[in-house]
Structure formats: structure tokens, C-alpha cells
Amino acid sequence: MSSPSDIKKGAVIRDNGELWVVTEFQHVNPGKGAAFVRCRVKNPKSGKTLERTYKVSESVELVEMEYRNMQYLYHDATGYAFMDSGSYEQVSMSDEDVGDQGKYLREGMEVTLTTYEGQPIALQLPRKMTFKVAETAPAVKGDTASGNVTKEAKTENGFIVNVPIFINQGDEIIVNTDTGEYVERAK
Secondary structure, three states: OEOHHHOOOOOEEEEOOEEEEEEEEEEEOOOOOOOEEEEEEEOOOOOOEEEEEEEOOOOEEEOOOEEEEEEEEEEEOOEEEEEOOOOOOEEEEOHHHHHHHHHHOOOOOEEEEEEEOOEEEEEEOOOEEEEEEEEEOOOOOOHHHHOOOEEEEEEOOOOEEEEEOOOOOOOEEEEEOOOOEEEEEOO
């Protein structure tokens, strides 16, 4: 048994005999009262998503998982295909299992798959990734008068991210894959 303080994104919890993958979590330490962990968990078999709250004083069962470095190959109607670079074994994950993380995937990139009994149940991406801006509106003179101004930019993968107005088409930006937010311009 583990403490809820050990919960992180991608961790797998056994609750009432079922496995739940942590998709989001937040450690909360209120000024008055005991600390707790609020998390969103997803059942990999049924696809059901729940909000769970664990007090730090209680214990949770974190399941030991196998983590495999895999190469992303392609996406088709059946889902996302990954290959183990050592054994050339291929596995696939459904669109529901990959979720919003699919928009960050590029062919050939290395990712970590969380597997349980040989079946992939979660995908872990690098926290920060670099993308090229495919299209964005040019900055207009006078826009900076109001302070922190952003505009939408479409990346090479096709997803939209809000960026500062000094970012131009063709620039490379770093995006936080946990939040989907702009971090900084790539050097």
C-alpha cells in the first residue's frame, strides 16, 4: 500500500478490484484541514472516467506496471501503432486510450507505454515538446499596448495553441504536453 502523495500522472491504482489510470491529479493542501489528492482516473477496459479524492492519511494500492520505450509508427482507423525498437514487436492503442495526447505524436518519435500483463493501457509523452508553427496571423502594430497579448497558432501537427504575438510562421515553439500551453520559443 502507498500514500496518495505518490500518485502522479500515468500511475495505475487498484480500487475495488479494478485498475484505474491516473489522467490528471492535483495535490491540495488547504489552510485548514488535512491535505488530499484530487485526481481523475480512467478505467482502461471500460473507458469510464471518474473523479476521485484521497486523503493523505489513507492508503492506496499502486499497481506495479511495466514501462516500455516504443516508437510511434502511424495512426489509422484501428488506432495508434507502436513498435518496440529491440524486438520489432508491434502493439496498438485505441483512439480512446490515447486521447488528447494523440495530437502531439509524430511518426518515428520515442514514447513510453505503460503496460499491464502485456497490454498497453497508458501513454507517456515527454513533458515538453518542440513544434514548428505552420500558420499564424502576423502581429499588428499597437497590439502590445494592452500588455500580455496572445494569438492562435496552428502547429505542424495541426493543433491550435495560444502564443505571444511575437511568434511568427516558421518559428519553433515549446509546448507543455500536460497542459497544451505555450512554454517558450525554441532556441
